[in-house]
Amino acid sequence: MNEILGIAIATVIAWLNFVIIDTYFGLPEYPGVKGANIVGRSIAKHDGDLAGGFFQGNVLCSPDASAGTLLASIGVMLIGLEGGIMAAFFVFIGNRLCADPGYAGTIGALTATIIILLCSFIGLTPEMFIVGMIIAILTIQGIYHPYSSKLLGKIAKLMGRYTELE
Amino acid sequence: MIIHVSEIYLFIDYLIAIAISIIIALGLRLPLLPNKPIRFSFETSALFPTPVIAIGLLAICFSLNIYWIYDGMVLAILLGGFSALFTKYLFDYVFPKPPEVTEDSQEVIQ
Numbered sequence: 607m608n609e610i611l612g613i614a615i616a617t618v619i620a621w622l623n624f625v626i627i628d629t630y631f632g633l634p635e636y637p638g639v640k641g642a643n644i645v646g647r648s649i650a651k652h653d654g655d656l657a658g659g660f661f662q663g664n665v666l667c668s669p670d671a672s673a674g675t676l677l678a679s680i681g682v683m684l685i686g687l688e689g690g691i692m693a694a695f696f697v698f699i700g701n702r703l704c705a706d707p708g709y710a711g712t713i714g715a716l717t718a719t720i721i722i723l724l725c726s727f728i729g730l731t732p733e734m735f736i737v738g739m740i741i742a743i744l745t746i747q748g749i750y751h752p753y754s755s756k757l758l759g760k761i762a763k764l765m766g767r768y769t770e771l772e
Numbered sequence: 773m774i775i776h777v778s779e780i781y782l783f784i785d786y787l788i789a790i791a792i793s794i795i796i797a798l799g800l801r802l803p804l805l806p807n808k809p810i811r812f813s814f815e816t817s818a819l820f821p822t823p824v825i826a827i828g829l830l831a832i833c834f835s836l837n838i839y840w841i842y843d844g845m846v847l848a849i850l851l852g853g854f855s856a857l858f859t860k861y862l863f864d865y866v867f868p869k870p871p872e873v874t875e876d877s878q879e880v881i882q
Contacts, residue, residue: 632811687782688831695828698821705870707812712824 607729616730616738620679623718624671624742625761631671631710633664634762635769638706641667649755657762657769658755662747668706669697671714672746676739678718683732690719778843782834785848786827792852793826794818800860814869816859826855 634657637643645663650656665672674697681689694715701711722735746754762768797818798804806815813820829851830844840847858866 632809635811685835687779688835691786691827691831692835695824695831698824698828701813702867707814707870709810709813709820712813712821716824 609734612730612734613737613741616725616734617741618738619721619725619730620675620718620735620739621742621745623721624675624714624739625746625758626765627671627714627717628661628665628710629758629762629765629767631708631713632767633670633708633710634658634661634758634767636660636771638664638708639667639704649751652752654752654755655759656771657767658758659751660769660771661758661762662751662755664706664708665743665747668704668708669700669711670706670708671710671718672739672743673697673700674711674713674715675718676736676743678715679722679732679735679739682719682722683736687719687723690715690722694719781843781845785834785844786830788845789826789830789848789852789855790823792849793822793855796853796856797822797859800856802856802860814867816863818856821863822855822859825858826852829855 637646637660642660642663645666646656646659646661649659649662664670669677674694677693677697678690681691681693683689685692694712697711697715701708718735722730722732725735726732746758759768802816802818802822804818806812806817806820816822826848830848833839833847833851834844838847
C-alpha cells in the first residue's frame, strides 16, 4: 500500500480507537489523577470544555488508550503479537504505578494490537500506526486545546460520558 | 527473531492461558466483572486483570524463547493458574488501592 495513504488510514483508525475507548471508559467524566484535574480546569478557564479538558488531562498524566495504541504499535513492530500483548501488560503495570484507576490504557493496547494484526492483511504496517498515532495525538494535544476539548466534550455527550463536575 | 513454535500454537496458548485464568479465578470466588460503573481498575475480577496478567507473562516468556514442553501449553496453564492466584491473594498487597482524587483535589484514603 502507498505509504502516505496507509499513514492517513492508520491515523483515522488510531484516532477512533483511542478516542472511543478513552471516552467509553470515562476519561471525560472525572480526573483519574491529580494532574488531570489541574489540566482540565486550566483548559476550561481558557474557553475550553471541562469534560474535554479532563480527557486531555487524563491522557497527559497517565497511560491511557493513546499511550496504549502507540506502545502496542511499537511492540508489534519489534516482536509481533508478543510485543503488543507485552505493551498492554506494561501499560497495566504503569497504571498501577501512576495510581491511575482507569481501564482505558490496557484495553486500548489490546484492541490496538488486534486492529494492527488484522490491518496487516490489507497492507497496513505497524510503522504506519506509529506515525498515525503520533499524528492522532497531535490533533488532540498539540494544535489548539479549546477547540479539541470542545470536540471531545461533544463526543463525551454523544456517548453519555459527560462530566457532572462543575 | 527465530520462532521455534508455529504461530497457531502460540495463539492457542494465549487462548488457553485466558481460559484457565478466568476459570480458576471464578473457582477462587472472584466476581466475573468489577462493580458497575466499571471505572476503578484496582478492583479485581475474573475478567480484569486476571487474563491480562496471564497473557502478559506468557508473552514475556515467549519473547525470551521460553516454551518449555508441549509447545508452551503447559506454561500457558501454569501461568493462567498463577495469575488467578496472584489476583486473588497478592494483588492488593503488591498494588495497594490509591487515594481517591476528589473534585477539589483533596485526598481521601479509601
